[in-house]
Amino acid sequence: MIPGEVLKHLKRVGVRLTPQRQEILQVLWERAQAGGQPVNAEEVMKRVRKRYPAISLDTVYRTLATFTREGIVNELQFKDQSRRYELVIQGEHHHHLVCLGCGYVREIAYCPEDIIKRVRESYTDFKIEEHSFTIYGYCAECRED
Amino acid sequence: MIPGEVLKHLKRVGVRLTPQRQEILQVLWERAQAGGQPVNAEEVMKRVRKRYPAISLDTVYRTLATFTREGIVNELQFKDQSRRYELVIQGEHHHHLVCLGCGYVREIAYCPEDIIKRVRESYTDFKIEEHSFTIYGYCAECRED
DNA sequence: CAATGAAATAGGAATAATTCCTAATTAGGA
DNA sequence: TCCTAATTAGGAATTATTCCTATTTCATTG
Numbered sequence: 089m090i091p092g093e094v095l096k097h098l099k100r101v102g103v104r105l106t107p108q109r110q111e112i113l114q115v116l117w118e119r120a121q122a123g124g125q126p127v128n129a130e131e132v133m134k135r136v137r138k139r140y141p142a143i144s145l146d147t148v149y150r151t152l153a154t155f156t157r158e159g160i161v162n163e164l165q166f167k168d169q170s171r172r173y174e175l176v177i178q179g180e181h182h183h184h185l186v187c188l189g190c191g192y193v194r195e196i197a198y199c200p201e202d203i204i205k206r207v208r209e210s211y212t213d214f215k216i217e218e219h220s221f222t223i224y225g226y227c228a229e230c231r232e233d
Numbered sequence: 234m235i236p237g238e239v240l241k242h243l244k245r246v247g248v249r250l251t252p253q254r255q256e257i258l259q260v261l262w263e264r265a266q267a268g269g270q271p272v273n274a275e276e277v278m279k280r281v282r283k284r285y286p287a288i289s290l291d292t293v294y295r296t297l298a299t300f301t302r303e304g305i306v307n308e309l310q311f312k313d314q315s316r317r318y319e320l321v322i323q324g325e326h327h328h329h330l331v332c333l334g335c336g337y338v339r340e341i342a343y344c345p346e347d348i349i350k351r352v353r354e355s356y357t358d359f360k361i362e363e364h365s366f367t368i369y370g371y372c373a374e375c376r377e378d
Numbered sequence: 379c380a381a382t383g384a385a386a387t388a389g390g391a392a393t394a395a396t397t398c399c400t401a402a403t404t405a406g407g408a
Numbered sequence: 409t410c411c412t413a414a415t416t417a418g419g420a421a422t423t424a425t426t427c428c429t430a431t432t433t434c435a436t437t438g
Binding site for chain 1: 332345376
């Protein structure tokens with residue numbers, strides 16, 4: 089089930105709850121339940137099409153952008169050039185460990201908050217909005233040595 | 234002048250020193266001298282063409298990939314979808330503060346080494362190769378409030 | 379519960395960034 | 409100087425994302 093909170097939030101900020109958006113949310117939710125591997129737009133489209141065959145890729149992109157703007161979704165940009173998305177779980181914050189071989193993503197709970205705080209204090213004219221921290225390497229299956 | 238060390242390194246690892254590569258290196262070097270704002274491939278091509286009009290974009294991409302592989306260049310991927318590159322200055326390591334308005338990049342010296350260490354220790358089956366840490370926000374000129 | 383208007387959608391075209399392909403050229407060791 | 413594997417130019421192809429526009433629809437209001 090889609091978290092009721094999210095639906096309430098969308099309603100509150102005046103984002104219409106179309107069936108397409110509900111399906112996309114559903115797909116993201118299922119993904120989060122099934123291990124939290126981030127998805128790209130293409131993948132979201134494929135999954136949504138199983139239940140809603142007419143959805144366009146453009147709608148998926150627009151919706152993901154809207155959800156990102158509303159803080160419901162995180163838009164991730166790794167080195168592999170395609171954006172991936174993950175549902176934001178309430179009050180949770182994490183970073184990623186990405187395998188350069190297979191692309192598998194693991195969450196890491198640590199966050200360099202101390203550095204962000206220091207940067208905020210030393211660059212007072214810069215208004216910090218967000219940050220990304222990603223560690224790349226090779227997982228057990230992909231490493232060669 | 235291009236750092237002699239880099240040329241030596243390329244020779245040592247068997248990477249041919251073509252005029253195209255020298256020009257690209259020169260451009261990256263000049264960029265580093267002039268404040269260190271990272272460049273994308275298109276920009277590198279434009280600059281190289283001033284002195285070497287025939288160079289192709291493909292060559293620029295290939296060369297930047299080669300340099301990255303050799304550790305001479307850092308390939309950066311910010312949220313704006315285009316890759317940017319910067320010359321690696323010997324023994325120096327830094328991260329970035331990026332303006333979401335104008336794209337201006339500032340270097341930050343702090344690095345979350347402690348976290349990387351901890352991750353290395355707790356995920357022993359994962360072979361860490363690199364990491365990226367970027368703070369996004371708005372610079373003095375672009376912030377609205 | 380029907381009308382209405384702004385918001386959202388489908389579908390395809392357009393754009394942007396990057397990579398691929400191939401014949402021709404060239405660096406640099408022998 | 410010769411030779412060969414590495415590299416290049418140029419354009420085509422691919423991939424990811426955004427734009428465009430006519431049509432549809434949500435959800436508010438009467």
